[in-house]
Amino acid sequence: MQCPKCHAPMHTYNRNGIQIEQCSGCRGIFLDYGELEALTRLESQWSQPGPPPPAAPQAYPAAPAAPAWGAPHGGGHHGGGHGHYGHHRHKSFGHMLFSS
Amino acid sequence: MTLLPALTEQARTAAHPRPGTASCGCGTAALADRPDATVVRHADTVAKAHAPGTDPAHLALRVATAARLPDILLPPLTPDAVPLHDRLVTFWPYGAPVDPDDPDAAPWEAAATLLARLHAGAPPAGLPPMRGPAKAARALARLHAALRTAPDERTHPVVLRAWAALPPWARGEAPMPGPPALCHGDLHLGQLVRHPAPEGRWLLIDVDDLGLGVPAWDLARPAAWYACGLLPPDEWTRFLTAYQRAGGPAVPADGDPWSVLDIPARALTVQTAALAIVRALAAHRPLDEVEQALIDACARMTAP
Numbered sequence: 001m002q003c004p005k006c007h008a009p010m011h012t013y014n015r016n017g018i019q020i021e022q023c024s025g026c027r028g029i030f031l032d033y034g035e036l037e038a039l040t041r042l043e044s045q046w047s048q049p050g051p052p053p054p055a056a057p058q059a060y061p062a063a064p065a066a067p068a069w070g071a072p073h074g075g076g077h078h079g080g081g082h083g084h085y086g087h088h089r090h091k092s093f094g095h096m097l098f099s100s
Numbered sequence: 101m102t103l104l105p106a107l108t109e110q111a112r113t114a115a116h117p118r119p120g121t122a123s124c125g126c127g128t129a130a131l132a133d134r135p136d137a138t139v140v141r142h143a144d145t146v147a148k149a150h151a152p153g154t155d156p157a158h159l160a161l162r163v164a165t166a167a168r169l170p171d172i173l174l175p176p177l178t179p180d181a182v183p184l185h186d187r188l189v190t191f192w193p194y195g196a197p198v199d200p201d202d203p204d205a206a207p208w209e210a211a212a213t214l215l216a217r218l219h220a221g222a223p224p225a226g227l228p229p230m231r232g233p234a235k236a237a238r239a240l241a242r243l244h245a246a247l248r249t250a251p252d253e254r255t256h257p258v259v260l261r262a263w264a265a266l267p268p269w270a271r272g273e274a275p276m277p278g279p280p281a282l283c284h285g286d287l288h289l290g291q292l293v294r295h296p297a298p299e300g301r302w303l304l305i306d307v308d309d310l311g312l313g314v315p316a317w318d319l320a321r322p323a324a325w326y327a328c329g330l331l332p333p334d335e336w337t338r339f340l341t342a343y344q345r346a347g348g349p350a351v352p353a354d355g356d357p358w359s360v361l362d363i364p365a366r367a368l369t370v371q372t373a374a375l376a377i378v379r380a381l382a383a384h385r386p387l388d389e390v391e392q393a394l395i396d397a398c399a400r401m402t403a404p
Contacts (some may be wrong), residue, residue, distance in 0.1 A: 011400075024400070024403060063333050064326070064333050064336055064337050064340070065356055065357065065358055066326065066327055066358070067327050067358050067361070067362050067365065067366075068400075069327065069366070069397055069400040069401040069403075070326075070327035070328070070329070070397070070400075071327065071328050071329030071393060071396065071397060072329070090330075090388075090389065090390045092388045092389070092390040092391065093325075093330050093390045094200065094201075094203050095200075096325070096330070096372065096390065097203050097206070097288060097289045097290075097325075098198070098200050098203075098288055098289050098290040099288060099290065100235065100286050100288065
């Protein structure tokens with residue numbers, strides 16, 4: 001997706017199960033519905049250790065964590081995306097899997 | 101006699117130690133013929149000519165490690181390397197590789213479990229360092245050499261910047277940090293075989309880069325593929341969770357694995373990107389979509 005402010009591409013990161021989109025240009029952050037609440041919940045757990053509240057039902061399976069320099073993943077909750085896997089494995093990647 | 105026919109003769113002799121079978125009907129196949137390794141199979145015997153300049157003492161220690169860990173590493177047929185021309189040759193049983201035409205059948209769980217057991221064992225004393233960072237540095241040297249004849253190449257600056265941003269240990273310029281573990285050093289899907297072929301258990305092959313070092317390096321190639329958007333998330337999750345379930349020490353049992361994977365995965369992304377540019381230049385072709393994904397990842401590593 002594109003940043004609503006500066007229109008640079010936004011990259012998806014997963015931190016503690018929360019999907020965060022950060023703009024590669026202005027570094028602004030986009031949160032989906034419920035994610036601010038999830039962050040607030042994590043923060044309150046940090047300051048007041050206690051039994052965690054029941055997790056909200058998750059609309060999308062969480063993608064595994066990825067580094068800040070990672071590609072925006074097609075398997076993320078926005079669908080689409082720019083992953084290079086998709087319907088078939090690219091021939092060039094098939095070769096890469098087997099070479100040093 | 102050039103290396104390949106001489107090595108084929110060695111493989112045939114090793115497969116048929118008794119005289120009088122010189123005209124056997126067994127098949128012979130060259131499994132690899134690259135500057136850094138020539139590998140020939142004859143019947144169930146594989147002969148490997150190691151890279152020119154291979155240190156004989158280091159190779160002996162690495163082959164001995166494979167002999168000592170036959171449940172993790174394919175054990176050699178004979179303990180000693182023999183000289184052939186200017187190369188050292190070792191002998192191995194044939195194992196069935198992962199089908200390159202069916203990488204979806206990749207044994208991610210088996211690979212992860214073998215690595216976890218390799219890393220968790222007591223590291224053998226006297227073994228040289230794992231050669232992962234040295235290989236990354238060699239890839240960058242090849243890129244520099246290729247650029248001398250192709251000064252117009254445009255994608256390399258982001259690769260060089262991403263390389264320069266790595267700590268010295270990841271560039272092979274300083275000792276690796278942390279308590280050393282026994283590492284494979286060059287994990288990819290070509291490094292797994294089933295022995296005995298075709299239905300035996302999976303084992304790791306190729307001890308050339310085996311040694312002591314940062315075990316996260318062995319997870320970093322799949323990690324880099326995943327981070328670059330090439331390996332689907334479910335395959336990465338299968339590999340990582342199988343490693344954690346098997347008690348692998350390279351990453352935290354739970355929590356963010358990228359705290360330890362980040363640097364090795366960056367190094368392997370840069371290494372793979374450098375070699376992709378070298379190959380594209382040699383073939384006079386543009387980078388394809390997959391290779392461009394590596395370059396893009398290098399660019400993001402040093403983005404302001």
